Amino acid sequence: TQSTWGNALLRINTMSLKVVAAYMMCVLGGKAHPTEKDVEKVLSAAGVKAEHISELTKALEGKDIHELVAAGQEKMSKVPTGAAAAPAAAAASSGAAPAAAKKEEKKEEEGEVDMGFSRFD
Numbered sequence: 001t002q003s004t005w006g007n008a009l010l011r012i013n014t015m016s017l018k019v020v021a022a023y024m025m026c027v028l029g030g031k032a033h034p035t036e037k038d039v040e041k042v043l044s045a046a047g048v049k050a051e052h053i054s055e056l057t058k059a060l061e062g063k064d065i066h067e068l069v070a071a072g073q074e075k076m077s078k079v080p081t082g083a084a085a086a087p088a089a090a091a092a093s094s095g096a097a098p099a100a101a102k103k104e105e106k107k108e109e110e111g112e113v114d115m116g117f118s119r120f121d
Helices: 002-012 017-028 036-045 053-059 065-077 082-092 096-111
Strands: none
Touching (some): 017 036
16 A cells, blocks of 8 residues: 555645545545546536546545555654654753753743732732
């Protein structure tokens, strides 16, 4: 399924996401394998010019869209994100991080000045 998913993605990259969305709407509407006419009908109802529909239907012909989406989600879950990189960088320079945190704490303490009133008065 991985090479099939990759091939389908390469073909889909050349078309509008509107076509893919229309295909998915047909699937959600109960058509497991929408035809080119099904997708075109959805697009024309939305007033969208239909392009590259045959490419999409040919790329997905005989494939279960739910399996393709699941395979894509699995692949995306393995993609590293920036949030995971920050803790890794902090762990690598563990000596520098506590020093920087202490400096910030001092700045925050210096910044608090009693102005003679309370937020809760």
